[in-house]
Amino acid sequence: MSQINPVQTAEILLMGPGPSNSMPGVLQAMSEPVLSHLDPDFLKIMDEIKEHLQYLFVTQSPHTYVVSGPGSLGMETCFVNLVESGDKIICCHNGYFGDRMHENAKRYGAEIISVTAEWGKPISLDDVENAFNTNINVKLISVVHAETSTGVKNDVEAIAKLAKKHGALIIVDAVTALGAIPLKVDEWGLDAVYSCSQKGIGSVPGMSPVTFSQAAFDKVLNRKNPVPSWFQDITVYEKYWATQTARPYHHTAPSQQYYAILAALRHIKSIGLEKIWNQHIEISAYFFQEMTSRGWKFFVEGDAKLPQLNTVLLPEGFDDASNRTKMRNEFKVEVGAGLGSMFGKLWRIGIMGGNVNKEAVDQLLKAIDNL
Amino acid sequence: MSQINPVQTAEILLMGPGPSNSMPGVLQAMSEPVLSHLDPDFLKIMDEIKEHLQYLFVTQSPHTYVVSGPGSLGMETCFVNLVESGDKIICCHNGYFGDRMHENAKRYGAEIISVTAEWGKPISLDDVENAFNTNINVKLISVVHAETSTGVKNDVEAIAKLAKKHGALIIVDAVTALGAIPLKVDEWGLDAVYSCSQKGIGSVPGMSPVTFSQAAFDKVLNRKNPVPSWFQDITVYEKYWATQTARPYHHTAPSQQYYAILAALRHIKSIGLEKIWNQHIEISAYFFQEMTSRGWKFFVEGDAKLPQLNTVLLPEGFDDASNRTKMRNEFKVEVGAGLGSMFGKLWRIGIMGGNVNKEAVDQLLKAIDNL
Numbered sequence: 001m002s003q004i005n006p007v008q009t010a011e012i013l014l015m016g017p018g019p020s021n022s023m024p025g026v027l028q029a030m031s032e033p034v035l036s037h038l039d040p041d042f043l044k045i046m047d048e049i050k051e052h053l054q055y056l057f058v059t060q061s062p063h064t065y066v067v068s069g070p071g072s073l074g075m076e077t078c079f080v081n082l083v084e085s086g087d088k089i090i091c092c093h094n095g096y097f098g099d100r101m102h103e104n105a106k107r108y109g110a111e112i113i114s115v116t117a118e119w120g121k122p123i124s125l126d127d128v129e130n131a132f133n134t135n136i137n138v139k140l141i142s143v144v145h146a147e148t149s150t151g152v153k154n155d156v157e158a159i160a161k162l163a164k165k166h167g168a169l170i171i172v173d174a175v176t177a178l179g180a181i182p183l184k185v186d187e188w189g190l191d192a193v194y195s196c197s198q199k200g201i202g203s204v205p206g207m208s209p210v211t212f213s214q215a216a217f218d219k220v221l222n223r224k225n226p227v228p229s230w231f232q233d234i235t236v237y238e239k240y241w242a243t244q245t246a247r248p249y250h251h252t253a254p255s256q257q258y259y260a261i262l263a264a265l266r267h268i269k270s271i272g273l274e275k276i277w278n279q280h281i282e283i284s285a286y287f288f289q290e291m292t293s294r295g296w297k298f299f300v301e302g303d304a305k306l307p308q309l310n311t312v313l314l315p316e317g318f319d320d321a322s323n324r325t326k327m328r329n330e331f332k333v334e335v336g337a338g339l340g341s342m343f344g345k346l347w348r349i350g351i352m353g354g355n356v357n358k359e360a361v362d363q364l365l366k367a368i369d370n371l
Numbered sequence: 372m373s374q375i376n377p378v379q380t381a382e383i384l385l386m387g388p389g390p391s392n393s394m395p396g397v398l399q400a401m402s403e404p405v406l407s408h409l410d411p412d413f414l415k416i417m418d419e420i421k422e423h424l425q426y427l428f429v430t431q432s433p434h435t436y437v438v439s440g441p442g443s444l445g446m447e448t449c450f451v452n453l454v455e456s457g458d459k460i461i462c463c464h465n466g467y468f469g470d471r472m473h474e475n476a477k478r479y480g481a482e483i484i485s486v487t488a489e490w491g492k493p494i495s496l497d498d499v500e501n502a503f504n505t506n507i508n509v510k511l512i513s514v515v516h517a518e519t520s521t522g523v524k525n526d527v528e529a530i531a532k533l534a535k536k537h538g539a540l541i542i543v544d545a546v547t548a549l550g551a552i553p554l555k556v557d558e559w560g561l562d563a564v565y566s567c568s569q570k571g572i573g574s575v576p577g578m579s580p581v582t583f584s585q586a587a588f589d590k591v592l593n594r595k596n597p598v599p600s601w602f603q604d605i606t607v608y609e610k611y612w613a614t615q616t617a618r619p620y621h622h623t624a625p626s627q628q629y630y631a632i633l634a635a636l637r638h639i640k641s642i643g644l645e646k647i648w649n650q651h652i653e654i655s656a657y658f659f660q661e662m663t664s665r666g667w668k669f670f671v672e673g674d675a676k677l678p679q680l681n682t683v684l685l686p687e688g689f690d691d692a693s694n695r696t697k698m699r700n701e702f703k704v705e706v707g708a709g710l711g712s713m714f715g716k717l718w719r720i721g722i723m724g725g726n727v728n729k730e731a732v733d734q735l736l737k738a739i740d741n742l
Contacts, residue, residue: 004641007400007630010412019405019623029378030401030627034390034575036705041381068577069440069602072622076602100601107599198623204405206439206577206625228478228599230471231440231447249710251443252390252569254577256401256627259378270375334407339620 012328013355015364016336017148017309018176020353023202025263030204030256037240037253045262046253047243052265053209056178056201056273057193059185063212063234065241066261067194068254071175074194074208076104077232078171081220082140082192085109090131090141090168092116092123092159096149096339097173101142108228113138119342120311122304123154125162132166140169145177149339151300151311151348153181157188164189169216175199178209179268180280180308180352191216197257200308202353203264207257264353279356280307287351287361294368299346308356310349311342320344323371331367383699384726386735387707388519388680389547391724394573396634401575401627408611408624416633417624418614423636424580427549427572427644428564430556434583434605436612437632438565439625442546445565445579447475448603449542452583452591453511453563456480461502461512461539463487463494463530467520467710468544472513479599484509490713491682493675494525496533503537511540516548520710522671522682522719524552528559535560540587546570549580550639551651551679551723562587568628571679573724574635578628635724650727651678658722658732665739670717679727681720682713691715694742702738 014020035042046065053064067074079101083089089110091102094117105112113135115127123143132138141163145156156172163170169191177183178193179200185193190213197207212220212234220227220235227233231251240250268276284307288298291312299311314320320337324347327333336348351361385391406413417436424435438445450472454460460481462473465488476483484506486498494514503509512534516527527543534541540562548554549564550571556564561584568578583591583605591598591606598604602622611621639647655678659669662683670682685691691708695718698704707719722732 004396004634004637006396007403007416007634007637009403009406009416009626009630011404012406012410014405014407016407019407019626022405025375025377027402027404027627031398032378032380033382033398034385034393034569035380035383036385036387036390037576039383039699039705045378045380069444070622070625072602073440073444076600080600103601107597107601196623198405204625204627205408205623206628226478229447229451230474230478231443251441252567252576254441254575254628255380255390256398256575256631257577257625259380260627263375263378266375266378328410334410 011332013333013360013363015349015355015360016334017348017350018352019198019205020202020350020355022204023264023267023354025267026203026260029259029263032259034255038247038249042255043247045258046241049258049262049265050241050243052269055269056265057185057211058187059211061185061211061213063217063238065210065238066258067208067210068251069208070206071194071196071208074196074210075101075173077210077234078192078194079104079108080229080232081227081234082169082171082216083108083110084223084225086111087139088113088135088137090115090128090138092128092141092143092154094121094123094150094152095119095144095147097147097175098144101144101173105142119150120152120299122152123159125155125158128159128162132162138166138168140171142171144173145183146181146306146309148176148309151306151309152304153306160188160190169219176309179276181306182277185211197261199352201261201264202267203261207261280351283351283356283358283361284308284310286358290365308350308352310351311346312349313346326371327367331370333364333367382703384704384731384734386720386726386731387705388719388721389723390569390576391573391721391726393575394635394638394725396638397574397631400630400634403630405626409618409620413626414618416629417612420629420633420636421612421614423640426640427636428556428582429554429558430582432556432582432584434588434609436581436609437629438579438581439622440579441577442565442567442579445567445581446472446544448581448605449563449565450475450479451600451603452598452605453540453542453587454479454481455594455596457482458510459484459506459508461486461499461509463499463512463514463525465492465494465521465523466490466515466518468518468546469515472515472544476513490521491523491670493523494530496526496529499530499533503533509537509539511542513542515544516554517552517677517680519547519680522677522680523675524677531559531561540590547680550647552677553648556582568632570723572632572635573638574632578632651722654722654727654729654732655679655681657729661736679721679723681722682717683720684717697742698738702741704735704738
């Protein structure tokens with residue numbers, strides 16, 4: 001047999017909007033042998049993942065598990081299950097990912113009421129209240145918790161209260177929020193929340209943790225028409241994640257991805273969720289102080305500024321593309337470009353996953369200092 | 372920080388219907404560092420994957436890439452793009468996975484003409500011809516190439532000829548076929564084919580290679596309504612896999628999964644596709660001879676018998692469940708139970724991926740001999 005060229009990749013410090021470098025133990029877990037999707041040891045791994053996810057989402061909901069696809073598929077799982085053609089939905093969008101939620105709702109035939117805010121600003125609670133007051137029979141509202149395109153935090157807790165007051169369910173994008181900033185699914189009354197396996201969780205990219213309230217699950221059970229997607233139909237999907245009964249075959253689970261997310265979740269559990277949230281605040285404050293002392297300005301300030309996703313405005317005359325290339329090729333540090341209208345105007349700097357520490361920030365600062 | 376329990380799993384010889392053990396180099400590739408989805412090195416990895424997949428599918432189609440989810444999602448990607456509500460479709464189903472294709476078509480609103488065959492028998496070409504002759508304006512036909520539930524091969528080449536004759540497109544499930552038995556996408560005129568990353572390809576489970584003909588792609592471009600799924604809309608998705616133009620962000624690619632599939636594809640390329648097909652025939656013939664010499668009978672015989680997926684009938688008085696448990700726990704060998712109506716009547720024995728060799732079969736036989 002001819003000699004095979006092994007797949008090897010460079011070690012890059014990933015300080016962009018994601019993926020971030022993974023938590024300790026994650027990459028090692030990925031090279032463990034494949035187990036089949038119904039192997040008794042594998043089912044135990046799934047049970048442990050579920051338990052850790054309930055801890056992370058701060059929920060008791062049994063409708064909590066991993067969708068075997070990236071966060072974008074988790075988003076779709078929420079919309080394809082909860083939206084029926086003609087349903088009236090308030091879509092909050094103040095960035096790229098809010099726009100994508102809007103696109104999902106539109107494709108599934110929702111009648112959409114848009115609540116927008118300028119990029120860099122959070123959704124106004126008055127605007128949400130007003131949207132509910134001027135539209136009857138709103139079934140759902142959707143909002144991004146941590147908008148990855150702008151670095152803005154939306155006040156999900158308050159928006160969920162308005163949803164409850166007006167009898168609507170709420171879908172929350174927690175892709176950049178989960179494991180990084182406080183998010184309390186049961187206490188806040190969230191109905192459908194999706195995230196990703198990388199970023200705050202610190203596994204590798206590719207999986208999407210989700211959780212649904214009983215009210216959301218009941219809405220799916222009572223649909224007029226079946227969920228168009230067989231693969232994503234949560235009433236079918238979650239039987240494979242049941243911990244009490246026999247587990248029917250659904251799909252061949254990506255075993256290595258499940259090992260990896262379990263390794264990351266064990267790591268988070270060993271530190272403790274409150275402490276993890278505080279570490280994000282602390283390290284981000286250090287980064288903010290160091291950058292402002294160098295004269296950099298931030299796109300978002302005040303309460304709406306996310307600690308884990310920093311949008312720094314590029315100084316006048318600073319060349320975006322060539323400096324990002326230099327960061328990547330010369331210093332082995334990745335930072336993220338601006339998305340959409342912010343391209344060329346800012347960098348997105350993520351402090352997440354395995355990089356929530358002074359060492360990672362110092363390596364990033366050293367690279368910036370040497371541009 | 373408290374000590375973290377590393378994720379470790381047992382080494383099981385996976386001789387069931389999949390997953391199979393992976394090809395050399397795959398598990399090592401998974402522990403390479405994460406690269407971001409737009410990193411220049413990562414885009415080169417994607418280009419190489421695409422090139423190898425074209426080799427494996429025996430196609431020149433540029434609409435060839437990996438869907439970031441398991442084979443079940445690849446199936447759905449074909450149906451959600453190619454089926455519009457009211458489209459007339461012939462669904463061939465003679466096993467569990469044919470039934471699932473039927474379920475997909477139904478959920479997307481197709482008007483379905485079923486062509487069935489008894490489990491264990493291939494789809495009759497006369498029945499297909501008859502279905503075309505008695506129904507006008509059939510847009511699509513769907514069929515499983517290697518039916519994992521029964522061990523039957525359907526004559527996809529001949530069915531594709533009938534489709535062409537009657538002006539219909541053809542969707543083919545190649546989950547258990549690709550990399551194991553001859554499948555020639557361009558020569559046979561297949562329009563939408565999906566597979567998985569494990570089994571014949573020999574990577575770990577979780578990804579779905581797909582390929583579309585220009586005719587299929589044009590049908591999607593000319594839909595009356597947008598594809599309901601944003602994530603799976605191939606006209607959006609494939610821009611990220613374009614090799615000539617700038618690559619827009621679509622989703623955060625599961626980097627480790629892409630490394631793993633690349634390692635497996637390099638391995639296949641180094642051996643050569645024809646030789647790989649022959650190895651499957653040779654090792655399966657050895658297994659057949661050894662089992663029949665022990666008095667076992669096979670559910671499928673003749674031309675329709677798949678080499679890579681063997682359905683062996685359980686001898687009278689042979690206890691299915693306790694013997695499978697003994698195989699797994701005592702001898703560390705997994706075999707698959709029968710699905711649906713064949714549960715308790717047969718075992719499904721896969722000889723795929725990293726296990727297409729005499730050593731793996733001998734280890735399996737030794738375990739069976741010691742039951």
